[in-house]
Amino acid sequence: MKIDAIDLFYLSMPVVTTAGDGSQDALLVRARAGRFTGWGECEASPLTSIAAFICPMSHGACQPVSNSVLSQPLNDVADITRIAQHVREKSTDLLQAAHIFSGIEAALWDLLGQRLQAPVWSLLGYTTNYAKRPYASVLFKDTADDTFATAAALRQQGFTAVKFGWGNFGRGSLGQDEQQVEAARSGLGSDSLLMVDAGQAFGTDIDSATRLPMLAAHNVYWLEEPFISDAYEAYRQLAHKNVGISLAGGEASHTCNQAVHLMNLGGVKFIQVDCGRIGGVAPAFEVAQQANSRGITFVNHTFTSHLALSTSLQPYAGLADHGLCEYPTSLQPLALAITDNHLLPDCNGEIHLPDTPGLGMKVALEKLREYLLNIEISVSGKILYTTPVLSS
């Protein structure tokens, strides 16, 4: 069969704020081939990503992503590999290409899974789908009291691992940061895993290392993204301080190599990949294999819907030793509405990927219509994109 259509749906909450909350909008991708349909999601600016799909060609190495995807054969996994190679070659100079292709690639895996009647993790070669221990992923609150209350509530819900991030962390004094971390630890209790996400707050400033002993004192399991994503030397220096806290990072990777560099050069002990940015499932799977061979722990990065969550778990579903998973717990209604089914913790508090074909998620078309934005892009009077009808 051939890829007959790729349709892009820009969904948004009515109000979008400057909070570090990636669930306020979504770019949903529908792929069609023959009688099959697959769905994927980009973790990216929707409008910019749509433009990268339909833009006029600038030259041979700056073609729209549509040129590498539409009408291509899709019968087995090798076809997805080949299409990704086309995108790399024809859209070398189109920076946004990796972000739009990420959702498309996931939709192609979902579609192929429907056709081959197999879950994506099985198409990747895994024979077992190991349960993951979810860590609740939430933002630091404005006050330490509110952070405490959030932590306590999550513990009450049964979470034994929680990551707090962004907010004002790293942007004020060490004392203010410590109040927040202390509140989080105190709300969680001493027996839970606590992780901290700095959201690149330190840029490339190695002096941020002064925070490490404070984090270690509160038994923080990892410090995530202290620096901008390609400051490998800053990561390396901080990693070698060796004060009892490991570094994590990688969510900004838009190539497999970038994640590999962060492992090899940056010395992270946890590599976090977002399938909605790195180019989809296959490059994330490659990173997971490389992490596994290096004794580094692979962790999904996910802060949007359960369609994205399912996608993000496929690349390391079969790796028993990589048992944590990021699990957003404060999603906007839009992100929850994207799928009819959700990946909920079982009685042991663990998350299981579906055994059903593809990504195993059912997109909830009816519920999404209220969030759908109508986009129109025209060049010299010719309409290059208009929002398609949202249907199955």
Added chain:
Amino acid sequence: MKIDAIDLFYLSMPVVTTAGDGSQDALLVRARAGRFTGWGECEASPLTSIAAFICPMSHGACQPVSNSVLSQPLNDVADITRIAQHVREKSTDLLQAAHIFSGIEAALWDLLGQRLQAPVWSLLGYTTNYAKRPYASVLFKDTADDTFATAAALRQQGFTAVKFGWGNFGRGSLGQDEQQVEAARSGLGSDSLLMVDAGQAFGTDIDSATRLPMLAAHNVYWLEEPFISDAYEAYRQLAHKNVGISLAGGEASHTCNQAVHLMNLGGVKFIQVDCGRIGGVAPAFEVAQQANSRGITFVNHTFTSHLALSTSLQPYAGLADHGLCEYPTSLQPLALAITDNHLLPDCNGEIHLPDTPGLGMKVALEKLREYLLNIEISVSGKILYTTPVLSS
């Protein structure tokens, strides 16, 4: 003064082909503050880059680039630094941000130069503006005979350095590549510099090293971009083959760090930065300083207009030991039409940057109107972008 407006103009040839010719379209940027106007150019997909400027916010770290630029104070160089920092922080997750900001940043330098009545190279702190030796930058032709004729014609025009690239190089047999290189060398004569640009043809395949002795036998000065841009380990291994040919690369860098990694880890001897992609003049200047301190030669990457050419020379204008400059010689009429003045070789065959304020180039508004595309982008019926009037 404050930045009152940033206007974006998508210019295109009537027909755009898959040739590796970046001069087939252009995204021109006009910045206005007070009574001053500055111009810049992105080396990027125009439509996608426009979307990155005006897209609705997705969250705090995925804001449109406009949010970091419009209404910002612009009185001195520190303001440009501050605005660039805003873009990094507010558009961390907007991949295309670096590409659109590149042209905006150049326009801000041009504008600041008008206001301070100083050329950009002088605002960067250089006191001397050294002439550069241009190397003609052209594509390999379909046949070795045509490549020979092109080389002979360029020699006839007085060029003593020529780079051939792309076409089918690296995509066929070693014998076919050698015919092309032999034809180029033969057309140029033995006393000219000949460089070869593989255009990432080898992906990450180290076996491409089998080409190196052939290139060395024809006295090729450098091999450019054998690999995808972040395959630092492949670069390093090839660089260490030490068969008498140096590696060059860096044009795809969209952060300063990426270019630095290619120097530190990849072992390139020539670092090539495109101001229209890396975020503008300031990050390219930073790369030039770092190259200079490492004994690596900085070279501009430019394949579009003379506005882009002038921009690309500013970052290393004051570095006497970095004497080569890429000089496209087969530009499409559009690219030549962008400026009224052009940077032409003097009687010694050398290129001089203007001593006039800003980038020193006069944008040719009248000539450009025939190439201007009318773009309209709307979200939920609200027009977010429509092509502005092209005027001074």
